[in-house]
């Protein structure tokens with residue numbers, strides 16, 4: 134079977150690429166994987182360039198700042214962004230909270246929250262995980278107690294990506310402690326400026342301040358902050374997770390890295406030998422495997438897209454992509470640093486770090502990719518139970 138995009142779709146690809154060439158600095162090689170204030174600010178400025186074209190969330194309804202873009206055009210758009218290594222800020226809002234509000238929000242909530250996201254003004258973070266609730270998320274202990282028309286939230290979240298920059302957070306909290314654990318959770322939209330919220334950054338092993346601990350002490354949230362029905366938040370939360378795991382068009386960044394690595398192996402001489410790195414059969418085999426796997430990742434992603442194009446919400450199919458892509462990035466990083474030999478351990482822009490140290494950095498940061506949004510083990514459980522129909526252990 135041969136997949137091809139239509140001439141109109143290819144024209145759109147050209148338009149996006151032209152825009153990106155103008156919007157990103159000349160010779161742009163991408164921001165460092167580890168987030169710092171400077172790269173984050175650059176990302177927010179970049180959002181402001183996307184906003185007038187309605188390209189922050191192009192799939193969303195026009196009345197909320199989207200373009201109602203066809204899902205295949207979104208793939209093209211995401212592929213161009215990934216390949217250009219364009220900064221991606223506000224993924225939580227654009228990728229998964231927004232689509233959840235579109236499905237479950239009241240008209241008032243849609244009007245309150247979606248235009249701020251598509252204008253590039255409001256950034257969100259995801260308050261799911263807690264110190265003792267990650268994979269078993271439904272065991273979460275953060276409490277929300279009704280008080281008149283408001284809810285009062287107390288508890289702690291952890292690993293909250295970008296909470297130190299975010300304006301709002303979507304939070305899961307227990308509203309009925311007597312009910313079975315999945316049936317006593319509600320989904321809240323919380324302004325990060327509300328008194329009682331404290332954010333404490335955590336430094337990851339790449340030296341970046343990507344995620345945080347967030348403490349809630351008597352945080353008052355109005356009823357308008359409740360998304361969907363009281364105590365039905367778990368079912369909304371899992372929809373958000375399906376959107377999170379199915380990131381479409383996500384392989385193009387890996388494609389660019391693999392092109393770089395292949396070029397590097399073909400041109401670089403082995404230290405102390407006259408031959409090229411490429412002359413070693415083991416290197417060629419490892420790179421060939423990466424190309425094959427990358428094509429598989431792309432096709433798995435297109436499978437999910439074709440489901441979305443038919444109005445279906447992917448479930449275990451999204452888990453397949455999540456586990457395959459996140460582990461692929463790890464394999465790619467591993468091959469990359471091995472090929473570079475002792476230089477493979479260096480990162481940054483120093484004279485000895487190869488390919489901007491991207492592979493050594495990715496070797497470290499890609500560990501988190503296989504944990505965030507549900508670990509690989511959890512994705513495999515979902516695939517086994519919902520995809521293959523195997524019994525629960």
Ligand SMILES: Cc1cc2nc3c(=O)[nH]c(=O)nc-3n(C[C@H](O)[C@H](O)[C@H](O)COP(=O)(O)OP(=O)(O)OC[C@H]3O[C@@H](n4cnc5c(N)ncnc54)[C@H](O)[C@@H]3O)c2cc1C
Pocket residue numbers: 258259260261262263264265266267268269291292293294295344500501502504505506507508509510511514
């Ligand atoms: C880079 C990064 C960004 C993140 N961003 C966010 C964020 O923005 N918001 C947020 O809420 N959370 C975020 N997280 C947290 C993430 O969702 C959790 O780390 C993840 O769900 C795993 O939970 P845990 O860390 O508590 O590990 P645990 O659940 O304690 O798991 C520990 C180990 O046990 C295994 N395990 C657990 N249960 C099972 C099982 N039933 N079967 C087989 N193996 C099992 C796991 O696979 C894992 O290897 C982020 C994490 C990372 C790494």
